[in-house]
Amino acid sequence: MIIKNLVKQKRVKIKTKNSDETFDLGKKIGESLLPGNLLLISGELGAGKTTLIKGIAKGLDIDLNVKSPSFVIVSEYSGKYKLYHIDLYRLDGEEIYNLGLFEFLENGVVCIEWADKLENSFNDFENIKIDIEIVNEDRIFNIILNGEEFIKRCTALQ
Ligand code: ADP
Ligand code: MG
Numbered sequence: 001m002i003i004k005n006l007v008k009q010k011r012v013k014i015k016t017k018n019s020d021e022t023f024d025l026g027k028k029i030g031e032s033l034l035p036g037n038l039l040l041i042s043g044e045l046g047a048g049k050t051t052l053i054k055g056i057a058k059g060l061d062i063d064l065n066v067k068s069p070s071f072v073i074v075s076e077y078s079g080k081y082k083l084y085h086i087d088l089y090r091l092d093g094e095e096i097y098n099l100g101l102f103e104f105l106e107n108g109v110v111c112i113e114w115a116d117k118l119e120n121s122f123n124d125f126e127n128i129k130i131d132i133e134i135v136n137e138d139r140i141f142n143i144i145l146n147g148e149e150f151i152k153r154c155t156a157l158q
Pocket of ligand 2: 049050113
């Protein structure tokens with residue numbers, strides 16, 4: 001999974017008009033994910049990070065109701081694969097470091113909310129970065145697919 005030079009990067013911009021559309025976008029992304037895949041999601045409070053992850057969970061055949069884990073830092077769900085939903089909102093540098101994010105990645109798909117707090121820790125890894133902008137009711141998903149594998153596999157984002 002480690003790639004020394006990120007040879008390929010693809011940027012995609014997608015607009016959703018309501019939370020159902022955001023959920024559907026997440027579902028399509030979720031359907032193409034595999035264990036070891038890392039999604040780094042950022043955007044201010046209410047941007048739709050959790051809504052997107054609920055859709056991703058659906059795409060991974062997870063039927064449990066995925067909640068916004070405001071007081072839970074790591075939520076683990078089982079579907080087609082394991083999904084680790086991690087919210088860094090309340091954590092600082094050392095606490096984030098101590099979470100052992102790499103171990104979660106060995107076991108399943110990892111979706112991180114407030115991923116901007118990680119700074120550049122995962123720059124040498126294949127990942128999908130999603131930064132959500134709020135424009136009234138619309139949400140603009142600025143997506144960067146880092147790594148050739150994602151670019152090929154995430155057909156929903158072509
Ligand atoms: P976050 O996890 O980023 O704080 P949530 O997903 O919990 O955000 O909440 C997003 C809120 O914004 C919800 O109340 C949702 O109904 C509302 N909303 C309005 N438009 C959209 C949209 N296009 N996509 C996602 N959520 C939207
Ligand atoms: Mg949230």
